[in-house]
Amino acid sequence: MITSERAPAIAIRERYQEVMSDRWPVIVRPQPDELLSSWAHRLAFANGVAPRSFGRVLGFSAGMWSASLDMxxxxxxxxxxxxxxxIPLPRLFAMSLKGSPLKRLLLPLRDDGRRLSSTWLQFCPQCLAEDAQPYFRRQWRLxxxxxxxHHRCGLRDRCPSCRSRIAVFGQLELVPQHFCAACGFDLRRASTSFISPKIRSLDRCIHDICRLEAITGSLLTNSLLRSLLAIPDFCGQYPMKSLVSLSTLARIRCFERLAMRPNDWLIEDDDAVVALWRRAILSADGYASLIGLLANALERKRLRLRPEKRRQPTTELSTLLTAYLRMMENPRRRSAPAEPAA
Ligand SMILES: [Zn+2]
Ligand SMILES: [Zn+2]
Incomplete structure (x- = not known):
């Protein structure tokens, strides 16, 4: 080997360090709201391992190993x-769905192949298309x-080419996760469906109400989850069906019928403060970003708690409501919402 007197000695030290390090060659950073499984698939691809083989690296035999890791x-x-x-364990935990208060709203890890049945994961083709490294969001499991x-379109839960569910965990080829594992279709190219502003508003309000009541702990004691799961029956679209059993297309149909009704079913609660809070969210539709920031700040606070304290509510709903109304009354404070008064 020809060497030069000017060759930097540091090159040898770097190689030595590489040999001695336990770190994998490429580390990928988690993206905002990314599912743990999505990050694991990206990590596998970046290091030149197909997802199915990567499952074995982590000690899984087969099946929906990454979806199971989320749960x-x-x-x-x-x-x-x-x-x-x-990447520290608490960061990975925050990307998982373990112990989620919204567990009952998560789509089940199964697929019976029927057109109107749920699959375990949804996606927005345009979000995937705009991502520098396409990834799947935690909220797409709900x-x-x-x-x-962001894109004002309906989510999808199947490959438009072969109708398969998203099954990156079974991918044998070394391709990014936005290519269908069954047929190779690029999911970024899937068409999108129009969703009316009224239906999107209902979707967003339900999401905000659930997030906040999950954080305050009131979701564990009130009847909201039961009401949400009974939407297909309540709106008369699919009697006796549970919301989590239906495909995205079928759930969109339910929401279309639901949006034609008054929102009383969503507002009513034995606790007057809860009812007031829900009414405020529904009527302040334009301030959803503020509610989102408030919920994000509270969720970060929840995740900082030690595991044994994780299930305890981090704040009282009445305190939250007071903070929220105060921000609504004072427009100048809307631009600096980071930490809630609670
Ligand atoms: Zn999108
Ligand atoms: Zn496909």
């Missing part, structure tokens, strides 16, 4: 991920989420 946060697999990427607030 169960298996310790052995998580220890491997954190040791080889340096049965109550039917549209994209």
């Amino acid at each position: 169960n946060f298996q310790t052995d697999a998580i220890n491997i991920l954190t040791a080889h990427t340096g 049965a109550t989420r039917i549209s994209c607030p």
Whole structure:
């Protein structure tokens, strides 16, 4: 090997460090609201391993290993991920759905192949198309989420080419996760459906109400989740069906019928403060971004708590409501919403 006197000695030290490090060659940073499974698939691809093989690296045999990781946060697999990427465990936990107060609204990890049945994950083709590295969001796992607030279109839950569900966990080829694992179709090219402003507003309000009541803990004691799950029956579109059992298309049909009714079913609650809070969110539709920021700040606070305290409400709903109304009354404070008064 020909060497030069001017060759930097540091090159040898860097190689030595690489050999000695436990870190995988490429580390990918989690994106905002990214699902743990989506990040794991991107990590696998960046390091030249197909998702199905990467599941074996983490100790899984087969099946929906990454979807299971989202739900169960298996310790052995998580220890491997954190040791080889340096991304701290609390950060990975925040990307998972383990212990989510919205667990009952999550789409089930199954697919019976019927056209109107749910699949486990939805996506917005335009979000994927705009991402520098396309990724799947946590909120796309919720049965109550039917549209994209950014692109004003309906979500999809199947490949438009072969009608398969999203099954990146079973991908044998080394391709990014936005290509259908069954037929190779680029999901970014999927067409989008129009969703009326009224239906999108209902979708967004339900999402905001759920997030805030999950954080305050009132969701555990009131009847909201039961009402949401019964939407297909309540709106008369699919009697006796649960919301989580239906495809995105079928749930959009339910929301279309629901939007024609008064919102009393959503507002009513035994607790007057809760009812007032819901009414405020529904009537302040234009301030959803503020509610989102408030919820984000509170959620960060929840995740900073130690695991044994995680289930405790971080603030009282009445305190939240007071803070919210105060911000609504004082427009100058709307631009600086980061930390709530609570
Ligand atoms: Zn989108
Ligand atoms: Zn396909």
